[in-house]
Amino acid sequence: MKITLTLNGLSREVDLPPLVRLLDALRGPLGLPGTKEGCGEGECGSCTVLLDGEPVNACLVSIGQCEGRAVTTVEGLSAPHLGPLARCFVDHGGAQCGICTPGMLISAEALLARRPDPSDEEIREAIAGNLCRCTGYQRIVDSIREAARERREAGGAA
Amino acid sequence: MSLADLPLHDMQRAASLDALCGIVAERHARGEATVLLAGGTDWVVEQELKPPRGDADPRPLVVDVSCMxxxxxxxxxxxxxxxxxxxxxxxxxxxxxxxxxxxxxxxxxxxxxxxxxxxxxxxxxxxxxxxxxxxxxxxxxxxxxxxxxxxxxxxxxxxxxxxxxxxxxxxxxxxxxxxxxxxxLPPEGSPWLWRKVGTRRAQAISKVALAGIAVRSEDRVVRLGLGMASVAPITATLLQTRALVLSRPLSAITADALDAAVLSDIAPIDDVRSTREYRKHAAKAVVRGFLRDLGAPV
Missing domain, CATH: 3.30.465.10 (Uridine Diphospho-n-acetylenolpyruvylglucosamine Reductase; domain 3)
Structure with missing residues (x-):
C-alpha cells in the first residue's frame, strides 16, 4: 500500500503493508532511528512522535493510518544540529542513558507549543506518559522549564 | 495473530458511514470479521498476546475509522x-x-x-x-x-x-x-465526582473508579447517576446505591446502609491490579466520599 505523509515537514511516500507500525516504518524504510522502542505496548512513551501536532505512541499507530497526516520525530526538532530544547536537556542533566530522551523531547515540544509558560505540574502531566529510569524526573522538569524560558525570551522562536 | 502478523492484514478506509456499514454487513453475512480501528490502544496491544496466525486462519479486514x-x-x-x-x-x-x-x-x-x-x-x-x-x-x-x-x-x-x-x-x-x-446534560453546576484509584495518576488501569453526577434539592438528591469501573463483569451502575440515596433525605443516609448497598451492587475479583477485598474497601470509600460531598453524614 502506498502511503503519503508529511514527515518532519517534507512529503514522503512509502510502500508498506498498512498495518506495519509507524515505529518500524520510521526506524526502517524511512531511515529515522531517533525514535526508540521501549515497551512496544503504549506504556513507556519512548517512541512518542507528533501526529498532526499531538503526541502519540508510534508503536500503536499503523503506517496506513498516517496517510495524508503530518508526523514529527525527534530528528524534526533538531536537524541538522542540536535544537535549543535538546540543548537544555544536555545543560540541565535531563538526559542520561538516552532511551527515553527522544520521547521526552517530543512530549515537551507538544507542551511548549500550547503552553509557553507551563507550571511544574503541567510539565509533569505532559511527560507522565514518558518513563525515565535514570533521572528521577526532576532534571527533566528543570530542562523543560528552562527551555520554556529561553523560548519565551526568544519570542517563541527557540 | 501476533504482532509479527500485523503486516499480513489488509486495511482500508471507507468513503462514508453508509459505505462502512455496507462493508461490515457484507463481511458479517459471509462470516468474516471486520476490525474497526481507531486509536489502536487496545487492539494493537492485544495482538501481541495472540499466537502466530496459521495459514488457514481467517484474516480480518481492518478498516481505519480514526479519520472518518x-x-x-x-x-x-x-x-x-x-x-x-x-x-x-x-x-x-x-x-x-x-x-x-x-x-x-x-x-x-x-x-x-x-x-x-x-x-x-x-x-x-x-x-x-x-x-x-x-x-x-x-x-x-x-x-x-x-x-x-x-x-x-x-x-x-x-x-x-x-x-x-x-x-x-x-x-x-x-x-x-x-x-x-x-x-x-444535567443542570449547570450539578455536583459531580470523578475518582480514580490506581497505582499512579497516569497510565494506570483503575483498581476502582467512580463516576458520579447528582442533582440536589435541599436535603435530597433528586437525580443520581453512578458508574464504577473494575468492580464487576460489566461496568457497575450501582442501582441499589442509587435507589437508597434517592429514597430518603441526605441527612437520613447512614454509612452502614450505604456500604451495604454498594457491596450488593458489585462483584469484584482478584486480578493483577488489585484484590477483591481492596476493591470492596475502595468502592465503599469512594461512594462515601461522594455522598459526604453532597452532605450525607457518612
Missing part, C-alpha cells in the same frame, strides 16, 4: 451533548462545552492513560472493546448516556442501561457500527 468525519466531532444542542465515537479523549478534555457542561467527563478524560493515549483513545473504542475496567465507559454509565449505532438496517439508540449483558458482551449487533454517544 461522520464518527468525529463534539456538538451540543438543546441540552444534548453528542460525542463522535472516534473523537479522542484529548479532544474531549479540551472541548469548551465538555469542560463547562460535562466537567466530570473532562476530568475523566484528563486522568485516562497519559496524553499519548488520550490523543488516540476513543469512547467508541472503549465501548467496542467493552472492558469493565474502562474509565470512559464508567463515566457514560453515570450520565445514563445513549449509544448511537448504525447498520444497513438503520440507526438506533441503545440506552446505557440496556447495553451490557456480561463480560465484554453487549446488545450491539455484530454488524452495528458505534457512531456516537449522547448525553442529556
Amino acid at each position: 468525519a461522520e464518527l468525529r466531532g463534539i456538538t451540543a444542542t438543546r441540552g444534548l451533548l453528542r460525542i463522535g465515537a472516534a473523537a479522542t479523549y484529548l479532544e474531549i478534555r479540551r472541548h469548551p462545552t465538555v469542560i463547562e457542561r460535562a466537567p466530570m467527563l473532562a476530568a475523566m478524560a484528563r486522568e485516562l492513560g497519559a496524553i499519548q493515549i488520550q490523543a488516540r483513545g476513543t469512547l467508541g473504542g472503549n465501548l467496542a472493546t467493552a472492558s469493565p475496567a474502562a474509565d470512559g465507559v464508567a463515566a457514560l454509565a453515570a450520565y445514563d448516556a445513549s449509544i448511537v449505532v448504525k447498520s444497513v438496517r438503520g440507526e438506533r439508540r441503545i440506552p446505557f442501561s440496556a447495553l451490557q449483558t456480561g463480560y465484554k458482551q453487549s446488545t450491539r449487533a455484530p454488524d452495528e457500527v458505534i457512531v456516537a454517544v449522547e448525553i442529556a
Whole structure:
C-alpha cells in the first residue's frame, strides 16, 4: 500500500503493508532511528512522535493510518544540529542513558507549543506518559522549564 | 495473530458511514470479521498476546475509522451533548462545552492513560472493546448516556442501561457500527465526582473508579447517576446505591446502609491490579466520599 505523509515537514511516500507500525516504518524504510522502542505496548512513551501536532505512541499507530497526516520525530526538532530544547536537556542533566530522551523531547515540544509558560505540574502531566529510569524526573522538569524560558525570551522562536 | 502478523492484514478506509456499514454487513453475512480501528490502544496491544496466525486462519479486514468525519466531532444542542465515537479523549478534555457542561467527563478524560493515549483513545473504542475496567465507559454509565449505532438496517439508540449483558458482551449487533454517544446534560453546576484509584495518576488501569453526577434539592438528591469501573463483569451502575440515596433525605443516609448497598451492587475479583477485598474497601470509600460531598453524614 502506498502511503503519503508529511514527515518532519517534507512529503514522503512509502510502500508498506498498512498495518506495519509507524515505529518500524520510521526506524526502517524511512531511515529515522531517533525514535526508540521501549515497551512496544503504549506504556513507556519512548517512541512518542507528533501526529498532526499531538503526541502519540508510534508503536500503536499503523503506517496506513498516517496517510495524508503530518508526523514529527525527534530528528524534526533538531536537524541538522542540536535544537535549543535538546540543548537544555544536555545543560540541565535531563538526559542520561538516552532511551527515553527522544520521547521526552517530543512530549515537551507538544507542551511548549500550547503552553509557553507551563507550571511544574503541567510539565509533569505532559511527560507522565514518558518513563525515565535514570533521572528521577526532576532534571527533566528543570530542562523543560528552562527551555520554556529561553523560548519565551526568544519570542517563541527557540 | 501476533504482532509479527500485523503486516499480513489488509486495511482500508471507507468513503462514508453508509459505505462502512455496507462493508461490515457484507463481511458479517459471509462470516468474516471486520476490525474497526481507531486509536489502536487496545487492539494493537492485544495482538501481541495472540499466537502466530496459521495459514488457514481467517484474516480480518481492518478498516481505519480514526479519520472518518461522520464518527468525529463534539456538538451540543438543546441540552444534548453528542460525542463522535472516534473523537479522542484529548479532544474531549479540551472541548469548551465538555469542560463547562460535562466537567466530570473532562476530568475523566484528563486522568485516562497519559496524553499519548488520550490523543488516540476513543469512547467508541472503549465501548467496542467493552472492558469493565474502562474509565470512559464508567463515566457514560453515570450520565445514563445513549449509544448511537448504525447498520444497513438503520440507526438506533441503545440506552446505557440496556447495553451490557456480561463480560465484554453487549446488545450491539455484530454488524452495528458505534457512531456516537449522547448525553442529556444535567443542570449547570450539578455536583459531580470523578475518582480514580490506581497505582499512579497516569497510565494506570483503575483498581476502582467512580463516576458520579447528582442533582440536589435541599436535603435530597433528586437525580443520581453512578458508574464504577473494575468492580464487576460489566461496568457497575450501582442501582441499589442509587435507589437508597434517592429514597430518603441526605441527612437520613447512614454509612452502614450505604456500604451495604454498594457491596450488593458489585462483584469484584482478584486480578493483577488489585484484590477483591481492596476493591470492596475502595468502592465503599469512594461512594462515601461522594455522598459526604453532597452532605450525607457518612
